[in-house]
Amino acid sequence: MSKSVNNMSMGVVEPQERLKHLTHCGALIEVDKNMPVTRYYRSGTEMLRMAKVYQREGNHENAFILYLRYMTLFIEKIRQHPDYASVKSEVRDINKKIKDEIMPTTEKLRTKLQAHYQREYEQFLASKEAERVRELERERERQRQREQAGASSIPSLIPANLHVLIDEVNQPSAPDLDLLDKVVYPNDFPTGANRSLPGSGSGLLLPAASEATAADKTAVSKPSFDRNQKPAYNRTDSLLAGSLRLVHVPGNTMDVFLQLAHANTSKNIETCGVLAGNLSQNQLYITHIIIPQQQGTPDSCNTMHEEQIFDVQDQMQLITLGWIHTHPSQTAFLSSVDLHTHCSYQMMMPEALAIVCAPKYNTTGFFILTPHYGLDFIAQCRQSGFHPHPNDPPLFMEAQHIRMDGQDKIKVIDLRS
Structure with a gap:
């Protein structure tokens, strides 16, 4: 050697x-x-x-x-x-x-x-x-x-x-x-x-082969730990190691979004928004929810006029960090349509989150496609609409690379009006 x-x-x-x-x-x-x-x-x-x-x-x-x-x-x-x-x-x-x-x-x-x-x-x-x-x-x-x-x-x-x-x-x-x-x-x-x-x-060292990342975990069940007690991902070599950077989520994000979605929720219609923010010290910070013009049904939501979203992000120098949507009458999970929607976000940004709010059950899920299986599987799937996917191995998992920041407040840009 x-x-x-x-x-x-x-x-x-x-x-x-x-x-x-x-x-x-x-x-x-x-x-x-x-x-x-x-x-x-x-x-x-x-x-x-x-x-x-x-x-x-x-x-x-x-x-x-x-x-x-x-x-x-x-x-x-x-x-x-x-x-x-x-x-x-x-x-x-x-x-x-x-x-x-x-x-x-x-x-x-x-x-x-x-x-x-x-x-x-x-x-x-x-x-x-x-x-x-x-x-x-x-x-x-x-x-x-x-x-x-x-x-x-x-x-x-x-x-x-x-x-x-x-x-x-x-x-x-x-x-x-x-x-x-x-x-x-x-x-x-x-x-x-x-x-x-x-x-x-920056730490200019190659990562040790034995280091494990949060992205390697493939458990689908909701974690019972307090997210605020999770250790920070303070790595400066995340792009080298392939590990996920920490994503900070303002503590009031879900409450604010549910208030914006209330009118649709009362009609059993889904609402969606784009999560955007910035990068600082190798960590990602969600700062804005951009609510695009959209068409919703009880189990789907489609954005319209995406160029308006891009214009806002360019003006404010914002990075796309995922999306958020409601399940008005269902639990928090990723449907087959949600999996395909999130695939496009996660392929562009490995840390991208899919936040699902289920007001009827008072629960919230923070999901990503499993990096070593689900992401590739969904990217190769050519079916559209609602269709069955295998459950084993799991296609998505609870995100482990997030931190809830109680002091930060989310900002909203509503393009529907």
Whole structure:
């Protein structure tokens, strides 16, 4: 096994290997031919919005990954979409932006990361060498103590020439000391040298393979824990690790939405809204509910004039973080239609939430498609309307990456009036 692979397994990678890993993460984006092509342009806009926040906050790794994904999407992958011909003119404008702005910015980030990784690697090697020297000194001291103990235990009546022979036996030879240089001690990979440098603004380490993420949990039953007591996801390498960023939900979100939906609920008609917000310190904050023009039935709700939603988000620099809707007479769950609706949100934003309010039962569900099964299954399903899906493995689960913030208040933009 090469040195770089050994170092990677212990959390330290040579600079070029680390950049290679970032580049791989930046290429992790695919185009679903059944998704409206306009959704990818919205996703690209929000990708750039988040990349600029990461760059401003000094999280250069995540900014670099998002810029690479943007370029991968619009230079390469979008051409695979069957509706690509209808948006060629927009692609030309985007490619000009990539050439004039995004590509130079990405190259500057690459240079910064290369220099930072090189400093970290040199620090690691220096720490490793210092520890090797210290261990060699400790071994020499132990050897000296063994020699002293051996000499003091020999009776004084033994002839002097035997003392000389004993000294020769106990004295370490040069080959023995050379062997010490080749010993790999547990502290050859100290954690101190494996941390990012002060002021970097991001943890520039690859995640350990044993780390589990909340997205790996596939339990469908509603959790009994207090969401406010859940640990914060304070990772700065979430895009590297594939873990979900924490989403903050204002505590009054559901009450405010139910009041907006009351007229429809009393008529047994569903109401829906778009959850939007912003990114800060690698965490997502829902700040607004945008209520679009819509048509509802007792078990479905369809948005109209989506361009109005996009205009509001662009004016206020808001990122789409999911959607919220009511089940006026049913419990909180995701129907087959809901699963397909949420799939389009979660494919664009892995952390996107589907909040379901069931006023008749006074319950609320915070759902996502199971990342390792449900998301792909629904993306491949070509049926429409209400239709059966298998229940095992589960297609959706309770979201574990949320935090209810009692002090924050949701804002509403109602486009129905």
